[in-house]
Amino acid sequence: MYILGIESSCDETAVAVVKDGNQVLSNCVYSQINAHKTKGGVVPDLASRLHCKHINPLIEKSLHDANLEWSNLDAIAVTQGPGLEASLLVGISAAKTLAHCCQLPLIPVNHLHGHIYAHFLSVTPPSFPFITLLVSGGNTLLCLVKNHYDFDLIGATRDDAAGEAFDKIGRYLGLGYPAGPKIERLANHASDLKIPFPKPMLHDGLDFSFSGLKTAVMTYIDQNPDVAKEDICSNVQSTIIELLFHKSLSACKQYDCFNLAITGGVAANQTLSTYFSDHCKTEGLSFFGLPRNLCTDNAAMIATAAYYKATFTTFNSSCEVNPSLTL
Ligand code: KG4
Secondary structure, rough: OEEEEOOOOOOOOEEEEEEEEEEEEEEEEOOOHHHHHHOOOOOOOHHHHHHHHHHHHHHEEEEEEEOOOHOOOOEEEHHHHHHHHHHHHHHHHHHHHHHHHOOEEEEEEEHHHHHHHHHOOOOOHHHHHHHHHHHHOOOOOEEEEOOOOEEEEEEEEEEOOOOHHHHHHHHHHHOOOOHHHHHHHHHOOOOOOOOOOOOOOOOOOEEEEEEHHHHHHHHHHHOOOOOOOHHHHOOOHHHHHHHHHHHHHHHHHOOOOOOOEEEEEHOOOOHHHHHHHHHHHHOEEEEEEOOOHHHHHOOOHHHHHHHHHHHHHHOOOOOOOOOOOOO
């Protein structure tokens, strides 16, 4: 089954073709980062205009890279939400047009399910049940995945997402947008200085809170202008990683689950991935990470989520935009 997937929820325009839910035949991404980075964050109007400009050439490129004709496709999948409304509408309009013209079924996909299903593009996907930590710019959540399309949301952020904390602290340090990868690079050149930043809600259930950490770091920067950015970045990064791992481990213990998977843009952080991998070994858990291009927003994960949705659920193919869709 060949599915063409479209993703346009935020600042990546992405189109991919995936065969049978696990073979990526093409995975095209146009990142808008260069356009937004001078503005300090994603500008919604600009994002939707850039999606309009790039989506048709990307659709053609994706089909060409997959070496397929329109007549070879079996379905069109598209991100329905959550995300920026005007950006989502660009992908949905393109997908509806293609589905109508090619007389193909349209499969609406929840972006968060897409991030979870990125794991099914791996050679060895996690076996059920598994806990997923989804950490991105817009979301930080813990999910118990019991089976295909059988998810329980077991923890979520009460305020900022982890990626948002990286980005806001990075902006305060003058690192531009997105700051996560820059914080990671600077942290690699830090000294041994240890700064005891707070870990909010550490022992308080499976929910997260990052806004207190953000405020504490900003106050520390104001009060300690001579401390090197590298040391601040390293301590911010390790505080966030330790907090994320502590909650993920608590989730595994609470739900008697031995498989822990991470996904979303922040999961591209190599220091985080190594920390999780090492500590999972110590705790007797199997760890599942992802390559960078499957952590950040992409359309292969949308096509894969659509494949399993079509296989394991009876879905409604009417697709209305839903910017605040939840898990
Ligand atoms: O999943 P994603 O591509 O899309 C959105 O949620 O929009 O995640 C983007 C987020 C940004 O906040 C970015 O700073 C963060 O992921 N990120 C990272 C790294 N690479 C991307 N955070 C920490 N370390 C990284 N290496």
